[in-house]
Amino acid sequence: AAGVIQSPRHLIKEKRETATLKCYPIPRHDTVYWYQQGPGQDPQFLISFYEKMQSDKGSIPDRFSAQQFSDYHSELNMSSLELGDSALYFCASSRASSYNEQFFGPGTRLTVL
């Protein structure tokens, strides 16, 4: 079965650089979620999109932005990177009719040096 695809799987950036993470949801899934998991922490919700519109917003810094495109893939753009942004970033997708059963991608590990 198709799963959520995230790219890149690993990313190393310097402070103050920018990064773009990509997420390709499971086919026919209409909702995408982004989560950030710091070392030894639980995943924290950042932002979500339903049918290409932002549907919910969590603890996402102003330096970050995201969007969902017409093919339902989503991108998380991160600017002015800080050391504290180093984390595992997960994308999840679901169908609105599935009672919020979210399927997670393998994550992108971002390291900021």
Added chain:
Amino acid sequence: AQSVAQPEDQVNVAEGNPLTVKCTYSVSGNPYLFWYVQYPNRGLQFLLKYITGDNLVKGSYGFEAEFNKSQTSFHLKKPSALVSDSALYFCAVSENAGNMLTFGGGTRLMVKP
């Protein structure tokens, strides 16, 4: 606001013995409850969910969870633990379909031979 508590950072159990990983939640409406498992450097894998209906929910890999509304709990259980069950387990809650998931802090399950 929604929240989840996993009171145990780690649970140790011998292989073949039953296991329980505890979870309590708080939501203002009807809860959608989930359990996910995370192996090292991997994404979150869905185990099971409670939306409505029977309080005992059966999921993947022989896991089950019992929803208790009066105690606002959703403990994860398995009758006979395997060494391969050793991983990090997260309980999560959302208030409505399509909403973000709020995760508990995670419980590390260690199953010893």
